[in-house]
Amino acid sequence: DPCSPKRPHSPCEKSGPLNVTKITEHGKKVRKNWTSSWTLLQGSQLSFAKNQAASSSWFGSHLSKPEFSVDLRGATVEKASKDKSSRKHVLEVKTRRGTELLIQSDSESIINEWFKALTEAINMNAWE
Ligand code: I3P
Numbered sequence: 001d002p003c004s005p006k007r008p009h010s011p012c013e014k015s016g017p018l019n020v021t022k023i024t025e026h027g028k029k030v031r032k033n034w035t036s037s038w039t040l041l042q043g044s045q046l047s048f049a050k051n052q053a054a055s056s057s058w059f060g061s062h063l064s065k066p067e068f069s070v071d072l073r074g075a076t077v078e079k080a081s082k083d084k085s086s087r088k089h090v091l092e093v094k095t096r097r098g099t100e101l102l103i104q105s106d107s108e109s110i111i112n113e114w115f116k117a118l119t120e121a122i123n124m125n126a127w128e
Contacts, residue, residue: 014117015040018106020048027098029101037067038104041117044072044124046093070095077118091115 018039021032037048047069074096084092085102088112093101105111 013040013042014114016110016114017105018110018114019087021102022099023092023102024094024098024100032102034104035067039114040066041114041121044121046072046118046121048068070099070101071097072118072122073086075122077122079115091118093118 005102016039018037019034020037020039021034022030023032034078035048035050036099037050040049047066049066070093072093072095074101076094078092080092080102084090084103089106089108090102090104091111091114093103095101103111103114105114
């Protein structure tokens with residue numbers, strides 16, 4: 001499995017700073033709370049931690065626990081429609097468990113990279 005989380009530098013691992021907010025939790029609408037988060041994609045797991053420093057080392061060394069994480073198995077990702085946010089470059093992730101997230105970057109190229117990585121992770125059928 002080339003995308004196993006056990007492989008430290010697998011092509012399916014990606015991390016970086018993004019702005020994130022939940023919009024739905026367990027199928028219920030929640031109030032937006034945009035937060036700058038260190039975002040880590042590992043296998044089918046997408047996790048977010050408070051963005052203390054623009055470095056992966058503290059996260060990678062488990063100095064900070066993720067604030068929350070979602071399972072991407074059975075999830076969808078799409079470019080968010082304009083009615084979802086007034087912000088630019090927003091992706092909408094919907095999980096099988098009824099959590100909806102918006103993730104956003106001021107950089108279009110960064111959000112395009114994340115869109116590609118999340119799409120690949122979701123399409124990977126290796127998460128048994
Ligand atoms: C929300 C806040 C969000 C905004 C949201 C507002 O107000 O301004 O930043 O989302 O718009 O409701 P509050 O702080 O009072 O909760 P965007 O930045 O994504 O536009 P929305 O209700 O149209 O989603």
